[in-house]
Amino acid sequence: MKIAVPVDDKCMPAKVCISLGRAPYFLIYDTEAKESRFIDNHAAASQGGAGIKAAQIVADNNVGALLTPRCGENAAEVIKAANIKIYKTSGVSVTDNIDAFIDGRLAVLTEIHSGFHGRGGE
Amino acid sequence: MNIAVLSGKGGTGKTLLAVNLAAVAESSVYIDCDVEEPNGHLFFKPIQVQAQNMAIKVPVVDDRLCNGCRICVDFCKFNALAYIGDRLKIFEHICHSCGGCLLLCPEYALTEKDKYIGKILRGVSENVTVHTGVLNIGEPSGTPIIKNMMADGEHGRDETVFIDCPPGSACIVMESIKDADYCILVAEPTLFGVHNLDMVWELVKLFNKPHGVILNKCLEADNPAEQFCFKNNISILGKIPFDQELGNLNGNGVVAARANEVYRSLFSSLLQKVIKEVEHETTLDT
Numbered sequence: 154m155k156i157a158v159p160v161d162d163k164c165m166p167a168k169v170c171i172s173l174g175r176a177p178y179f180l181i182y183d184t185e186a187k188e189s190r191f192i193d194n195h196a197a198a199s200q201g202g203a204g205i206k207a208a209q210i211v212a213d214n215n216v217g218a219l220l221t222p223r224c225g226e227n228a229a230e231v232i233k234a235a236n237i238k239i240y241k242t243s244g245v246s247v248t249d250n251i252d253a254f255i256d257g258r259l260a261v262l263t264e265i266h267s268g269f270h271g272r273g274g275e
Numbered sequence: 276m277n278i279a280v281l282s283g284k285g286g287t288g289k290t291l292l293a294v295n296l297a298a299v300a301e302s303s304v305y306i307d308c309d310v311e312e313p314n315g316h317l318f319f320k321p322i323q324v325q326a327q328n329m330a331i332k333v334p335v336v337d338d339r340l341c342n343g344c345r346i347c348v349d350f351c352k353f354n355a356l357a358y359i360g361d362r363l364k365i366f367e368h369i370c371h372s373c374g375g376c377l378l379l380c381p382e383y384a385l386t387e388k389d390k391y392i393g394k395i396l397r398g399v400s401e402n403v404t405v406h407t408g409v410l411n412i413g414e415p416s417g418t419p420i421i422k423n424m425m426a427d428g429e430h431g432r433d434e435t436v437f438i439d440c441p442p443g444s445a446c447i448v449m450e451s452i453k454d455a456d457y458c459i460l461v462a463e464p465t466l467f468g469v470h471n472l473d474m475v476w477e478l479v480k481l482f483n484k485p486h487g488v489i490l491n492k493c494l495e496a497d498n499p500a501e502q503f504c505f506k507n508n509i510s511i512l513g514k515i516p517f518d519q520e521l522g523n524l525n526g527n528g529v530v531a532a533r534a535n536e537v538y539r540s541l542f543s544s545l546l547q548k549v550i551k552e553v554e555h556e557t558t559l560d561t
Binding site for chain 2: 209230234
């Protein structure tokens with residue numbers, strides 16, 4: 154299965170990005186081939202609706218799961234329509250989170266926030 | 276003559292000023308552009324109120340015609356459209372009603388529908404025609420309601436129009452001051468007040484609007500907002516004292532200038548000063 158993670162860096166060891174819509178890159182990881190591929194998140198610079206566009210990019214990469222610390226309601230609507238499961242990351246290490254996901258230790262993300270809309274949520 | 280009243284934050288006295296200036300004018304129009312929480316009507320208690328529902332246009336897709344080319348998705352700067360699972364998804368609350376997706380769709384799969392976002396109430400209170408913009412709770416933008424109120428052909432050229440702006444300096448305020456001939460900036464005598472005054476001052480300069488400041492809640496002590504005006508050469512139109520009686524009247528939803536002769540003369544002289552400034556600016560323009 155392929156999974157997507159919003160990340161701050163373009164190479165390993167990458168850190169999980171706190172934001173989904175405004176993450177600079179996504180890591181697309183293939184759990185069978187154990188291959189990592191980094192893609193640019195073109196949604197990051199959007200003036201609005203970054204979550205929707207980012208979710209579109211994730212969905213277009215045919216992933217089965219999204220690993221993210223948080224997810225806004227618009228992005229979640231797109232992700233769910235694409236039948237992608239959302240899991241909540243724990244800590245910033247991408248490799249730890251991928252391992253946890255493979256071991257079935259990551260929880261499904263339940264709290265969907267109503268969006269920060271340019272305010273970053275900090 | 277359109278006079279906009281604005282400030283960088285809520286609670287500085289925009290409504291107090293706009294309502295009372297409109298009340299002391301001979302014949303005037305008061306437009307409440309603070310559509311998220313319009314409260315001018317609480318003072319005016321207008322009668323013969325007529326409501327007009329306000330709708331914006333949002334796209335609707337015909338799934339049978341959409342071929343998934345995504346031209347609309349790529350076009351939308353606000354990302355109001357996504358194409359997921361072989362279907363177009365439309366986020367109505369993100370859409371800015373530009374109509375671009377309809378124009379670009381090669382399959383003519385998109386049409387528009389009305390989405391109700393609020394209403395405009397029009398009524399009369401003695402010498403004042405009261406227009407109130409009301410945005411439904413949860414709607415993201417009141418700008419279309421303001422556009423409609425400002426485009427209203429009913430405002431006669433000889434009537435003085437007072438525009439009670441929303442707080443801040445965002446798009447919705449820009450829409451409110453766009454057609455103003457003059458802007459009154461209301462400021463509080465605090466450092467925070469100075470920061471907020473600076474924000475709206477920048478905005479009116481950007482829009483090349485003639486402007487002046489009214490200092491509200493003035494105490495005996497130093498007034499940082501007044502010092503800011505001195506320092507930047509901003510015209511001070513007048514001062515409203517920090518006055519318990521005025522606060523009480525206002526807090527009880529009473530138009531102070533109608534209830535008390537002292538306040539009638541206070542706001543009348545402020546209005547005279549404003550009109551003189553506007554006329555002066557108009558002479559400079561021509």
